[in-house]
Amino acid sequence: MSWSKVWTVARIDLHRLFISKDYWIPMVILGAIFFVFIPWVLLGVVTRPQSLEIVSQIGDVLTSLPGAASDVVRGETPQARAAYSLAVFLLAPVAIVVPLTISSAVGAQAIVGERERGIGEFLAHSPLQIREIYAGKLLASAIPGYVATLVGFGVYSLIVNFRAGPIVGGWFFPTVGWWLLIFWVVPPFLLVALSIIVRLSARVQSTAAAQQAASLVSLPIIMASYVASSGFVLDPTLAALIVGSVAWIFAIWGVASGAKAISRERLLGVGIDTA
Amino acid sequence: MNPEMTKGIHLGGVSRSFGEIRAVDNLTIDAPRGSVAVLLGPNGAGKTTTVRLITGSLKPNAGSISVLGMDPAVDGDEIRRRSGVVPPKPALYDRLTGQDNLEYAARIWDADPSRIAEAAARFGIDHALHMKVAGYSTGMRTRLALARAVLHDPEILLLDEPTAGLDPESARAVLDLIRELAGSGRTVIMATHLLHEAEGIADQVILMGAGQARAAGHPTELAARYMKDPVVIVDAENRDLLKDLDRYNGVKGSVWNGALHVTLDSIEILPDVVAGLVADGVRLTRIEPMAATLEHLYFEMQRQLREDNPGAIPPPEVPA
Numbered sequence: 001m002s003w004s005k006v007w008t009v010a011r012i013d014l015h016r017l018f019i020s021k022d023y024w025i026p027m028v029i030l031g032a033i034f035f036v037f038i039p040w041v042l043l044g045v046v047t048r049p050q051s052l053e054i055v056s057q058i059g060d061v062l063t064s065l066p067g068a069a070s071d072v073v074r075g076e077t078p079q080a081r082a083a084y085s086l087a088v089f090l091l092a093p094v095a096i097v098v099p100l101t102i103s104s105a106v107g108a109q110a111i112v113g114e115r116e117r118g119i120g121e122f123l124a125h126s127p128l129q130i131r132e133i134y135a136g137k138l139l140a141s142a143i144p145g146y147v148a149t150l151v152g153f154g155v156y157s158l159i160v161n162f163r164a165g166p167i168v169g170g171w172f173f174p175t176v177g178w179w180l181l182i183f184w185v186v187p188p189f190l191l192v193a194l195s196i197i198v199r200l201s202a203r204v205q206s207t208a209a210a211q212q213a214a215s216l217v218s219l220p221i222i223m224a225s226y227v228a229s230s231g232f233v234l235d236p237t238l239a240a241l242i243v244g245s246v247a248w249i250f251a252i253w254g255v256a257s258g259a260k261a262i263s264r265e266r267l268l269g270v271g272i273d274t275a
Numbered sequence: 276m277n278p279e280m281t282k283g284i285h286l287g288g289v290s291r292s293f294g295e296i297r298a299v300d301n302l303t304i305d306a307p308r309g310s311v312a313v314l315l316g317p318n319g320a321g322k323t324t325t326v327r328l329i330t331g332s333l334k335p336n337a338g339s340i341s342v343l344g345m346d347p348a349v350d351g352d353e354i355r356r357r358s359g360v361v362p363p364k365p366a367l368y369d370r371l372t373g374q375d376n377l378e379y380a381a382r383i384w385d386a387d388p389s390r391i392a393e394a395a396a397r398f399g400i401d402h403a404l405h406m407k408v409a410g411y412s413t414g415m416r417t418r419l420a421l422a423r424a425v426l427h428d429p430e431i432l433l434l435d436e437p438t439a440g441l442d443p444e445s446a447r448a449v450l451d452l453i454r455e456l457a458g459s460g461r462t463v464i465m466a467t468h469l470l471h472e473a474e475g476i477a478d479q480v481i482l483m484g485a486g487q488a489r490a491a492g493h494p495t496e497l498a499a500r501y502m503k504d505p506v507v508i509v510d511a512e513n514r515d516l517l518k519d520l521d522r523y524n525g526v527k528g529s530v531w532n533g534a535l536h537v538t539l540d541s542i543e544i545l546p547d548v549v550a551g552l553v554a555d556g557v558r559l560t561r562i563e564p565m566a567a568t569l570e571h572l573y574f575e576m577q578r579q580l581r582e583d584n585p586g587a588i589p590p591p592e593v594p595a
Contacts, residue, residue, distance in 0.1 A: 004382075005382075005383065008379070008382045008383060012368065012371075012375075012379045015371065015375065016368060016370055016371065019370055019371075020370060117366075117368075117369070118362070118364040118365070118366040118367075119366050119367075119368065120366075121362040121364070121366045122360075122362065122366035122367075124327070124330075124332040125327075125330045125332055125355055125358070125360040125362070125433075126355060126383050126384070127352045127353070127355040127356035127383065127384065128383055129352060264331070264332040264333070264351075265332070265333060265334075267332075268327065268332060268333070270293065270333065
């Protein structure tokens with residue numbers, strides 16, 4: 001397998017996405033909602049002096065946590081502790097939702113979209129190996145979502161520190177857990193989802209069907225990420241390491257076996273309804 | 276040298292089915308290097324499937340395929356690297372420019388990017404390379420697809436309806452290029468349902484129907500095989516006197532098609548027929564021995580095959 005060929009396949013898809021405003025404008029809006037608007041509003045509400053009732057409710061929840069979890073939460077006042085927990089724990093799954101949503105939209109079209117545009121025939125007659133096509137499509141699907149997450153992470157860090165930093169006691173974000181989340185947990189979750197979505201894209205008859213299937217795949221993975229993120233409250237570093245390691249095992253298996261779902265016949269649309 | 280290496284493309288008894296449908300059925304084709312083979316047949320005859328089998332994009336259910344001495348099932352990547360394909364739909368990235376499309380293909384085939392301008396100029400599309408393909412006309416798309424197919428100087432050229440949507444001038448340029456490529460040792464297989472396209476460029480015509488090669492050979496050879504009896508076009512000022520032409524010695528039959536198409540036993544009796552007509556007072560305005568065009572050949576072959584195999588070839592559909 002030639003990585004330069006993989007990059008060639010990925011690059012043309014990325015180029016196409018980059019010049020398609022109808023794709024990236026909604027995606028930018030989505031990222032902005034999750035990484036900017038929601039944290040800005042929520043942290044704004046929590047840090048307002050008038051929000052004592054909400055803060056005390058969050059404080060009650062925090063005091064009911066086991067000792068180890070409670071110790072992780074920083075801040076001298078209930079308001080600071082509420083803001084810290086909101087920024088560090090409650091919004092953590094957003095880091096999974098955004099890349100999955102963005103990337104699954106690309107991944108769902110990876111093969112069936114090419115077939116519908118007639119490009120499948122071109123790829124089928126090309127000297128590209130099936131694994132190169134698959135890896136290129138996977139990369140082209142993963143990059144937009146992950147880049148959006150990295151950019152969102154940077155913006156989110158600024159917002160959190162700007163909004164909650166003054167009451168928590170200085171700039172505290174990103175925490176070790178979040179670094180691990182972004183660089184160790186998110187990539188395998190993304191790859192697991194995309195390895196399934198690109199497979200489905202090779203098997204379904206239309207882009208609409210692929211989008212439906214992608215939603216079905218993304219939903220349980222997003223839910224799994226929410227469940228997993230609850231462990232972050234107990235021990236963020238350990239939880240991130242464990243969740244990430246398990247996800248990487250699934251990701252490596254999923255990516256390695258995913259190419260089998262693609263064939264030149266499927267690029268041509270042959271035997272799709274019997275698949 | 277392995278004798279297979281001297282061959283361009285060989286299909287031996289190849290079959291390929293899709294469920295119940297037999298798209299290609301026991302098809303045998305031999306296209307030596309430097310030759311042009313034209314797959315001629317109506318839509319659904321199996322032409323596109325044949326092209327896909329040659330590149331190894333589809334695997335046959337039965338039979339053997341050899342391309343440049345290699346088996347597509349084993350050396351498919353190498354065969355595809357040395358082949359240029361123009362699919363029935365041009366298969367281009369609409370949102371990208373013509374230049375982007377050609378650069379992408381150049382990277383895939385490891386072609387020298389400096390060939391892009393040359394290939395585009397060859398098909399008269401160089402002036403539009405900066406434009407997005409979405410703004411191209413059908414003819415421009417086809418020309419870009421053709422430029423892309425020859426970018427890497429392929430040894431095998433597989434053209435599936437390459438002139439679809441082209442204006443006559445562009446279509447002629449494509450056919451000239453095919454002739455030129457074959458002249459320089461490339462093997463060309465062209466699938467078409469347009470009879471006149473094959474005229475003059477085909478070293479071999481393979482008449483396909485229901486996935487089978489109904490007949491194959493050089494057009495002249497096929498003409499000798501299927502059009503044994505010469506046909507002469509006859510017309511006169513007093514056409515009513517031509518209606519008794521069938522009673523002349525050596526005239527096998529006649530059919531009115533704009534002018535009278537008269538089938539003779541042999542061309543040698545034509546002077547006698549003409550003399551007889553003149554003696555009977557026919558004022559002749561046209562006597563023209565008809566050259567066997569591929570179109571005549573095609574319909575004659577279809578007619579004879581239908582007679583020989585009743586039910587095997589359905590009669591042509593008449594538009595409502």
